[in-house]
Amino acid sequence: MPELPEVETVVRGLRKTVVGLTISKVRTNAPAASIVVGESFKGRSFSSILNGKTIQDVTRRGKNILINLSDNITLWSHLKMTGRFLYVSQKSPVQKHDLAIFDFNDGSIKSGNQLRFNDTRRFGRLRLYRSCEVNNQKGLKELGPEPLEISSAEFIKLFSSTSRMVKPALLDQSFIAGIGNIYADESLFLSKIHPQKLTNKISRKKLLQLHRHFKRILTKAINNMGTSVDSYQGVNGQPGSFQKYLKAYDREGKPCIFCAHKIVREKIGSRSAHYCPRCQRL
DNA sequence: TGATGTGTTCTGCT
């Protein structure tokens, strides 16, 4: 499942492969919901807008990918659960779930590769907006702070500003952006905080630990090119390797690394939470 | 065959 480290890995992969290239052709094979064109384009098609545009840079906001194109146009993508960008040879067979295929001008590039947006579950999105309006779109404008940028003081302030269970809060993109189930469970485990603990009832000391731990975990996961417990792959098809460092997520029934008690898995805030009931007390 | 899980958005409840 792509969360911040996986999305960051994809962004870095796109920077290495397609920045500087000019789009020469776009083919789509997607349900209407998967590809959205902003109203200011007045009914023009996705492919006609993209044709001839040069990819200038690629950035990330939370779990969102922003591909900035020439003429102040931004291709905004969210991978949801199974979305992928793959940079592959034009000869590689088109897959059933390749929803969009981008060809590039040859120019000086001789690779003959193309970029494909593939999504088996079709929850992922590609959206086109003018760069000046993209940040005001629903899904981007209400995002909370970036976890790798927030200071410890801001972090403590954020947690004291509300009273809600910490696990659902961490998953709430408007509370803090980019964290999903894997890294929420991992950071709460290392900080020894129960997932149902209320945000404003966590001690300052524990909050500082949580702040430090999730920065450390996210950074280490990025360095390992993400976590592949399911189907996640980077732009070149490579899996991540952070799964070998998981201590709580996907370890139901296995011994806690601190006390050997079994890790439990329980629905909290309608999402499964993995934690050690002995180390993480309410 | 049917339940499950996954991120996000939406609706409706308290």
Next chain:
DNA sequence: AAGCAGAACACATC
């Protein structure tokens, strides 16, 4: 107002 539950989305997997 804020937070929560549940549904919906689409599909593979078990």
